Amino acid sequence: MSDLILHHYPTSPFAEKIRLVLGFKQLAYRSVYIPAILPKPDVLALTGGYRKTPLLQIGADIYCDTALICDVLEHRQPLPSLYPPQHKGLARILAQWADTSLFWAAMAHATQPAGLADMFGGLPPEAAKAFGEDRRAMSQNMTRLRPADATAALKSYLRRLSESLETQHYLIDATPGLADFAAYHPLWFIRVRTPSMAGVLDAFPSVLAWMDRMAAIGHGLPDKLAGADAVAIAAAAEPLAVAGQTFQDEHGIALGSRVTVAAESFGTDPTEGELVAATRMHYTLRREDPRAGTVHVHFPRIGYVLKPV
CATH class of the missing domain: 3.40.30.110 (Glutaredoxin)
Structure with a gap:
């Protein structure tokens, strides 16, 4: 075991x-x-x-x-390695951007009212309240993006990802790497947890195709x-x-x-x-x-x- x-x-x-x-x-x-x-x-x-x-x-x-x-x-x-031999530094830099700037833009976009309804619509009101209070406590002193600013930033980020994925299957190398796993999970949240907010992805078919390839990897054993x-x-x-x-x-x-x-x-x-x-x-x-x-x-x-x- x-x-x-x-x-x-x-x-x-x-x-x-x-x-x-x-x-x-x-x-x-x-x-x-x-x-x-x-x-x-x-x-x-x-x-x-x-x-x-x-x-x-x-x-x-x-x-x-x-x-x-x-x-x-x-x-x-x-x-298989997470770090392309010729681009180890680039992979780490891109992953750090994805885990921070891309992530917070995606979260602020996803957690608008329609997205929150997707997340908590089938649960009692106190569940949403408890989750909100917990996350507010975790984000004290943080500057959070307003929804409109977040959506605008997210669209720009998606265009940049799309430009890379129009000519190759993954962001840096011929196989998935650290940058792909880091960039995927915020977009996974939008697509899977808040489908009402996932229309922002539709303008980027290369990103959606890449997401399908990433999802097909599965969760191991x-x-x-x-x-x-x-x-x-x-x-x-x-x-x-x-x-x-x-x-x-x-x-x-x-x-x-x-x-x-x-x-x-x-x-x-x-x-x-x-x-x-x-x-x-x-x-x-x-x-x-x-x-x-x-x-x-x-x-x-x-x-x-x-x-x-």
């Missing part, structure tokens, strides 16, 4: 990104469905604060943020697992050793210090722990939890803020 555990829920766009990456690499994994909003007791037992979706768990190691998760999966299964069982797996395991990793200090914070790591903008709930690694790519915190035991929680450097306690 696979030791990869994906904590996610079906309608999460960033989880769809990772589900497709797992499908692309034909990886077996255990699938833990988590709540879309708080409370998330099993998630917080593992992360200590971070609550965005998805998480990747391998034993007592918890990997946060899809940018880092993609790197972990690439290391686990190098082929999942096997269901309960959240409490995933926490128990962490408690029974030991985190991977971090000794020997190159320490890159940009903050004047020594290894062994008590620190917090939090996202820069959306979902800024901090995780506190002992800083046990700070490489050029990621931070690792060691923390203790009554249920999960000793865990290592990993974050990418880009998009996250490290502070001393």
Whole structure:
């Protein structure tokens, strides 16, 4: 049985990104469905604060943020690669744009009244209210696009994607790569979760054809697992050793210090722990939890803020 555990829920766009990456690499994994909003007791037992979706768990190691998760999966299964050999830097840059600028334009477009009716029309009013309050709490101090501005930006972004996809099947290379998975998931949300708002895609047939190719990749080989069982797996395991990793200090914070790591903008709930690694790519915190035991929680450097306690 696979030791990869994906904590996610079906309608999460960033989880769809990772589900497709797992499908692309034909990886077996255990699938833990988590709540879309708080409370998330099993998630917080593992992360200590971070609550965005998805998480990747391998034993007592918890990997946060899809940018880092993609790197972990690439290391686990190098082929087929997410990073075109001749365009590794370009792939990362384009993926970061897609996960931020494209994503937020797509979300603001999708969550106009007709889109919200698609999302919550069959649910009691309190479900929509609870979701809205949860997301407002996660986006405090963020500048959100107004719907008209978001739709205008989205159309411009779609034209740019279309220009690339009119002459090739994928954004950078002859096969799907990191940029494709990052650009796909915000548009998947519009098309699948808010079909009333999906007309914006109709003017871009090359984008729609590319989306069909991406969807055909599938979600790999999942096997269901309960959240409490995933926490128990962490408690029974030991985190991977971090000794020997190159320490890159940009903050004047020594290894062994008590620190917090939090996202820069959306979902800024901090995780506190002992800083046990700070490489050029990621931070690792060691923390203790009554249920999960000793865990290592990993974050990418880009998009996250490290502070001393």
